[in-house]
Amino acid sequence: xxxxxxxxxxxxxxxxxxxxxxxxxxxxxxxxxxxxxxxxxxxxxxxxxxxxxxxxxxxxxxxxxxxxxxxxxxxxxxxxxxxxxxxxxxxxxxxxxxxxxxxxxxxxxxxxxxxxxxxxxxxxxxxxxxxxxxxxxxxxxxxxxxxxxxxxxxxxxxxxxxxxxxxxxxxxxxxxxxxxxxxxxxxxxxxxxxxxxxxxxxxxxxxxxxxxxxxxxxxxxxxxxxxxxxxxxxxxxxxxxxxxxxxxxxxxxxxxxxxxxxxxxxxxxx
Numbered sequence: 001x002x003x004x005x006x007x008x009x010x011x012x013x014x015x016x017x018x019x020x021x022x023x024x025x026x027x028x029x030x031x032x033x034x035x036x037x038x039x040x041x042x043x044x045x046x047x048x049x050x051x052x053x054x055x056x057x058x059x060x061x062x063x064x065x066x067x068x069x070x071x072x073x074x075x076x077x078x079x080x081x082x083x084x085x086x087x088x089x090x091x092x093x094x095x096x097x098x099x100x101x102x103x104x105x106x107x108x109x110x111x112x113x114x115x116x117x118x119x120x121x122x123x124x125x126x127x128x129x130x131x132x133x134x135x136x137x138x139x140x141x142x143x144x145x146x147x148x149x150x151x152x153x154x155x156x157x158x159x160x161x162x163x164x165x166x167x168x169x170x171x172x173x174x175x176x177x178x179x180x181x182x183x184x185x186x187x188x189x190x191x192x193x194x195x196x197x198x199x200x201x202x203x204x205x206x207x208x209x210x211x212x213x214x215x216x217x218x219x220x221x222x223x224x225x226x227x228x229x230x231x232x233x234x235x236x237x238x239x240x241x242x243x244x245x246x247x248x249x250x251x252x253x254x255x256x257x258x259x260x261x262x263x264x265x266x267x268x269x270x
Contacts, residue, residue: 009168011128016244017059018129022138024245028252029126035256036115036122044262045114051255052118059129069124070117077116084109127164136161137239155229166214173210177203 012018017025039045056063070077090104130138136157143153178186181202189196 009128010131011061011065012131013060013129015058015060015129017055017125019244020129020248021239021241021245022130022134023141023239024241024248025126025130026135026138026142028248029123031253031256032122033119035259036119039259039262040111041262042111044259045111045118047262048118048259049114052122056121056125059125061125061128066121066124066128070120073116073120077113080116081109081113084112132161132165135164137235137237141239152229162218166211169214170207170211174203174207177206177210 036048039048053063056066085101085105085108086099088102088105088108090102092100093103093106094101127135139157139160140154143151143156147153186202187199
């Protein structure tokens with residue numbers, strides 16, 4: 001299960017998406033998320049799905065690799081689907097005892113499942129196509145205007161990037177500790193949900209020890225390189241927008257406006 005988590009991983013490749021400015025990718029991703037929560041009909045989600053598949057093909061990241069990241073979240077998607085399909089009131093299309101499925105509930109459940117699936121696939125694509133250094137520079141540049149009110153943009157960007165970068169590392173450490181515990185006779189598979197959760201407690205102590213050790217090693221390495229924060233630091237590579245970045249802004253914003261307008265077109269004709 002842990003190997004299926006792709007959040008925070010970087011997939012090195014030479015593609016159009018990889019070469020985009022990280023600021024452009026972050027802003028476009030936020031617009032993508034906002035658009036997903038704005039649209040509410042099948043036609044808009046169909047076009048959004050086609051758009052997502054097209055972007056994945058441009059990124060040259062294997063579709064199977066991105067779909068693999070959905071496996072750890074399958075229960076969240078299933079629970080969300082079940083809650084919406086049984087609890088949303090409306091015109092009843094199926095009833096069995098106290099359980100009933102309404103037309104509105106079925107529509108909402110399907111749209112919520114589509115929304116969560118495309119949300120996870122789209123956001124994971126950001127980290128898969130952006131290296132940790134580029135992510136730090138992009139977040140720092142976007143937060144730079146907040147320096148005027150005393151917000152430490154560089155430190156915030158550094159913390160966020162380190163947190164994302166260490167997600168795959170901690171997952172790998174957890175997998176190693178779990179295999180070591182299984183080799184010593186630990187059982188993480190049998191029993192009900194509560195007993196499985198209780199059996200995971202022995203993983204926490206060695207995981208915390210490993211995490212603190214890695215954090216200490218990282219702090220020592222940063223101090224050895226005379227890291228003193230963002231004040232007065234220079235960069236080897238300065239972020240500069242290229243024509244491809246402006247084109248990406250234009251095409252994506254235009255498409256998101258098109259998706260948002262489908263909502264009103266759908267309501268007008270249906």
